[in-house]
Structure formats: structure tokens, C-alpha cells
Amino acid sequence: MRVRDGAAYRAGLNDGRRVLIDGEPVADVSTHPAFRNAVASFARFYDQQADPANRERLTFAVGEARVHKAWSLPRNHAELVDRRHAIAESSAPHCGFLGRSPDHLATTLTGMMIGLPVMRGFDPARAEAFAAYFEEVRARDLFVTYVIQNPQANKARSASEQARDVVAHLVSQDSQGIVVSGAKMLGTSSVMADEILVGTIQPVRPGEERYALSFAVPVNHPGVRLLSRRSYEQAASSVYDYPLSSRFDENDAVVFFDEVRVPWERVFVCGDPAAAGAQWHGTPAHVMQNYQAQIRLMVKMRFLTGLARRVAEINGTIDIPQVKGVLGRLAAQASMVEGLVAGMEAEGRMVGEHYVPSAHLLYAAQTLTQELYPQFVMAIRDLAGGGVIMLPSSVADMTSPHTRHYVEATQVSSIVDADERVRTMKLAWDALGSEYASRHTQYEMFYGGASYVNHAHMMRTFDWGAARALVDGVLPPPAVPG
Numbered sequence: 435m436r437v438r439d440g441a442a443y444r445a446g447l448n449d450g451r452r453v454l455i456d457g458e459p460v461a462d463v464s465t466h467p468a469f470r471n472a473v474a475s476f477a478r479f480y481d482q483q484a485d486p487a488n489r490e491r492l493t494f495a496v497g498e499a500r501v502h503k504a505w506s507l508p509r510n511h512a513e514l515v516d517r518r519h520a521i522a523e524s525s526a527p528h529c530g531f532l533g534r535s536p537d538h539l540a541t542t543l544t545g546m547m548i549g550l551p552v553m554r555g556f557d558p559a560r561a562e563a564f565a566a567y568f569e570e571v572r573a574r575d576l577f578v579t580y581v582i583q584n585p586q587a588n589k590a591r592s593a594s595e596q597a598r599d600v601v602a603h604l605v606s607q608d609s610q611g612i613v614v615s616g617a618k619m620l621g622t623s624s625v626m627a628d629e630i631l632v633g634t635i636q637p638v639r640p641g642e643e644r645y646a647l648s649f650a651v652p653v654n655h656p657g658v659r660l661l662s663r664r665s666y667e668q669a670a671s672s673v674y675d676y677p678l679s680s681r682f683d684e685n686d687a688v689v690f691f692d693e694v695r696v697p698w699e700r701v702f703v704c705g706d707p708a709a710a711g712a713q714w715h716g717t718p719a720h721v722m723q724n725y726q727a728q729i730r731l732m733v734k735m736r737f738l739t740g741l742a743r744r745v746a747e748i749n750g751t752i753d754i755p756q757v758k759g760v761l762g763r764l765a766a767q768a769s770m771v772e773g774l775v776a777g778m779e780a781e782g783r784m785v786g787e788h789y790v791p792s793a794h795l796l797y798a799a800q801t802l803t804q805e806l807y808p809q810f811v812m813a814i815r816d817l818a819g820g821g822v823i824m825l826p827s828s829v830a831d832m833t834s835p836h837t838r839h840y841v842e843a844t845q846v847s848s849i850v851d852a853d854e855r856v857r858t859m860k861l862a863w864d865a866l867g868s869e870y871a872s873r874h875t876q877y878e879m880f881y882g883g884a885s886y887v888n889h890a891h892m893m894r895t896f897d898w899g900a901a902r903a904l905v906d907g908v909l910p911p912p913a914v915p916g
């Protein structure tokens with residue numbers, strides 16, 4: 435049975451997509467120094483699932499093909515847990531540093547598919563267009579990413595009130611489809627994906643219906659422009675010096691639509707603010723997408739906890755009671771994420787024939803982890819001290835006759851040689867303090883919405899009735915009866 439591998443994924447990338455970086459168009463993202471190693475990491479995702487030794491665990495049959503289990507629509511708790519194991523295993527090679535890996539949107543789209551009856555209630559034709567799109571991208575195991583947030587401009591103004599018409603909007607429509615212009619912010623991984631899903635998750639004001647859109651286009655679709663941020667991969671001097679930036683820089687790009695024509699078969703919401711919001715919150719899509727993100731984060735926290743311990747071992751601080759205390763606390767916090775993932779699965783609910791994670795435990799995890807991540811990083815930086823800076827300038831220092839001797843003389847540990855000390859500390863800096871690491875802190879703080887947004891989701895989904903009943907149950911009787 436056919437399984438998509440890294441070569442098949444790569445073969446689709448040199449397709450004329452319009453990616454712009456440092457003032458220049460990119461001829462081929464799979465060979466460009468700003469993107470090629472991230473492409474290789476995503477290719478590895480597909481190679482891992484195609485490996486016969488992993489196929490049963492990571493993929494399942496859809497028609498003539500086997501595709502990643504992130505595309506599966508779970509019918510019970512056991513199936514939800516089974517697809518979680520597949521997602522966690524696929525996250526291990528990148529230690530959770532690829533946020534928008536192919537399993538992220540696959541999981542998001544399953545949430546929309548589970549909620550299809552809700553979308554049929556708005557517009558049956560658009561809902562069927564989505565269902566057909568889902569079947570197509572799933573059968574081909576395509577790498578889909580998304581832009582659902584408006585570009586940050588003046589937050590005090592609505593989409594139509596901005597100084598320029600910056601937000602992606604409907605320009606016109608005819609019997610063939612729609613025309614869209616404007617931008618959406620930060621298509622993470624869009625540069626190296628196959629498809630971009632566009633959505634509208636922010637509320638749309640009455641009179642601004644032209645901003646209420648959802649559609650999908652191939653990344654190379656005419657009129658789509660990807661404006662890449664600075665590439666940390668390109669800035670990384672070597673894998674030795676920047677083991678994470680050099681390999682797992684998934685990129686973030688502003689996605690600009692320059693009079694893009696989208697056929698009706700790929701339009702899922704057009705001009706209906708209620709449908710645009712329901713696509714995320716009326717269906718389980720938002721819960722599913724962030725559930726995948728928590729599984730990935732669980733792997734990342736495990737990695738960072740392991741890294742913290744290794745730094746303490748190499749520095750000989752591991753037996754200091756206070757250091758053990760810090761490590762114990764980090765391990766507890768990493769375990770809390772695991773516990774929340776298991777909890778949201780155990781407390782899941784049926785939506786039609788399908789089983790989805792608990793929304794209130796998911797939003798609890800979102801709220802707590804977006805606060806936790808920067809604290810977690812700072813706690814490990816505190817453990818690491820100056821060792822993550824007291825480092826050779828580059829891998830060249832490790833072999834040069836001018837420097838090698840001095841590196842050996844100064845990079846000292848009781849348990850590892852100079853080379854392993856340097857490699858571990860450079861890994862720690864790339865995870866905790868480099869520009870790439872700092873982007874990751876911003877990512878974990880914002881990928882699922884700003885904190886005030888998650889607090890609102892928590893308010894919306896917590897069982898306040900049960901909490902109130904407890905309060906009422908122990909409230910003393912009134913002092914004055916009646």
C-alpha cells in the first residue's frame with residue numbers, strides 16, 4: 435500500500451511558489467539555504483511514517499493508501515489515545531520544535547469534519563465543498579498549514595477601519611468562485627507546506643462580512659505571496675553550533691493574497707460571520723488543533739527537562755539539594771502537561787459518532803502552558819549559568835591548531851570530554867537563549883491565541899454550574915429566615 439515518504443513530499447515543492455526573503459524571490463525552497471534543512475526535517479516526518487517498521491503504529495488505511503493517524507476520526511477513547519501515540523512518536527525526532535508539522539492541520543481538519551453537520555446548517559454547498567477537500571487532502575496525505583489570524587495592525591480598530599485595507603477580504607464573486615485580496619498573519623510552515631487553509635477566527639463586526647472567509651489554496655496558487663521572516667536556519671553557522679535552529683526552523687511568513695481567484699470547490703465560508711466563527715468553535719476544530727499542540731508540547735517539555743538534567747550533571751551540580759529541587763519541579767511541570775493530555779482524553783465526549791477531548795481541560799492546558807513555557811525556560815537558564823555563553827566561537831575552534839588545545843584546557847567536566855560539554859551547552863543555548871529559542875518562547879505564548887483569548891475560552895467551557903452548586907451547598911442558611 436502506498437505511503438507518502440520524504441521523496442514524494444520534496445517532489446512537490448519545486449512548483450513555482452512565490453516565496454520572498456531578503457528582498458529576493460526564492461527559486462526552490464527545498465535547496466535554498468534559508469529553508470532546505472527544515473524541508474529535510476519535514477521530509478523525515480514522512481520517511482518515518484513510510485518506514486515499514488513504523489507503518490502500523492503511525493499510519494492507517496484510507497482507500498489505496500496509508501496516511502498518518504492524525505487524519506483519523508476517533509470513535510472512542512482508545513482510538514483517540516492511539517492517534518496521540520502516533521503524534522507523540524512523530525514529534526520525537528524534532529523534540530516538539532516543529533509546531534506546524536503535517537499532523538497539526540490533519541488533526542484540525544478532522545475536527546472540522548467531525549463538526550460537518552454544524553457547517554451544513556449554515557450552507558450545505560460550502561460544507562460539502564469542505565468534505566470533498568478533506569477527502570482529497572487526506573487521501574494524498576498532504577502537508578496543510580493555515581492562516582486564521584488577521585495581521586497585527588491597530589487593535590483599537592476593526593478590519594475595515596485600518597489605515598489600509600490590510601486584512602484578507604472578498605473582492606468579488608461570480609459563478610466560478612471568489613477573488614480575495616489582503617493579508618493574514620504568520621503562516622508558520624507555509625513556505626514548505628503543500629496547502630494553505632485560510633480562516634477567520636476573530637469575530638467579524640456587522641457590516642464587515644467581506645472579511646468572513648474560509649478557503650484553501652495550494653501554496654503555489656497564482657497571486658499567493660509568502661513574505662518570510664528572517665531565517666534562523668540560514669543564520670546558523672553549523673549544525674554543531676546551532677543544532678536546533680539549523681534543522682528545525684519551520685519559518686513564519688505573512689501570507690499576502692494579490693487578487694487571488696479561488697474556485698467554489700475550495701471555498702468553505704463566504705461572507706457569513708457566524709459560519710466563520712462556527713468553523714472553529716461550533717465544530718471541534720479548535721479543540722482538536724490545540725489538543726495536537728499539547729501533545730507536541732508534552733514531547734518538548736520532556737526534552738527540555740532531560741536537557742536541564744544533563745546540564746546539571748555536566749556541571750556537577752546535580753547532587754545539590756536545591757538543584758534537585760529545581761529539577762523535580764521541572765519534571766512535575768512537564769508531567770502536568772502529560773496529565774492534562776491524558777485527562778482531556780479521559781474526560782472526552784461524543785460528537786455524533788466521534789469522540790473528542792474535553793474542551794475545558796484543553797483550555798486549562800492552553801492557559802497554563804502559555805504562562806508556564808517562559809518560566810520553564812528561565813528556570814533552566816538559571817540552572818545553566820554562564821556555561822551556555824562560555825563556549826568556543828564555532829566548531830572551527832574544536833579542530834584548529836590555534837584553539838583546540840585551549841578549548842580542551844577550558845571546557846572541563848568530570849563526566850564528559852570537552853567536545854560533549856560544548857555540544858550539550860550549545861544545544862542548551864539554542865533551545866533556551868538563541869534568537870530561535872526566543873521565537874519559540876513567543877510561539878508557545880501566542881500560537882493558540884493571546885492569554886486574554888484563552889481565559890475567555892476557559893470562562894466559556896468550565897462547568898460553572900457544578901462549581902456554584904458546591905458553593906450553594908455549604909452556604910449557611912440566611913440569618914433572617916424568609
Ligand SMILES: Cc1cc2nc3c(=O)[nH]c(=O)nc-3n(C[C@H](O)[C@H](O)[C@H](O)COP(=O)(O)OP(=O)(O)OC[C@H]3O[C@@H](n4cnc5c(N)ncnc54)[C@H](O)[C@@H]3O)c2cc1C
Pocket residue numbers: 534580581582583585586589619620621622623686873876877880881882883884885886
Ligand atoms: C511564532 C508565531 C507563530 C504563529 N503562527 C501562526 C500560524 O501559523 N497561523 C496563524 O493564523 N497565526 C499564527 N500566529 C499568530 C497568533 O495566532 C497570534 O499572534 C495570536 O493570536 C495573538 O494575536 P496578535 O499577535 O495579534 O496579538 P494581540 O491580540 O495584539 O495581543 C498582544 C497583547 O496585546 C494585549 N491585548 C490586545 N488586545 C487585547 C484585548 N482585547 N484585551 C486584553 N488585552 C489585549 C495583550 O497583552 C496581548 O497579549 C503565530 C504567532 C507567533 C508569535
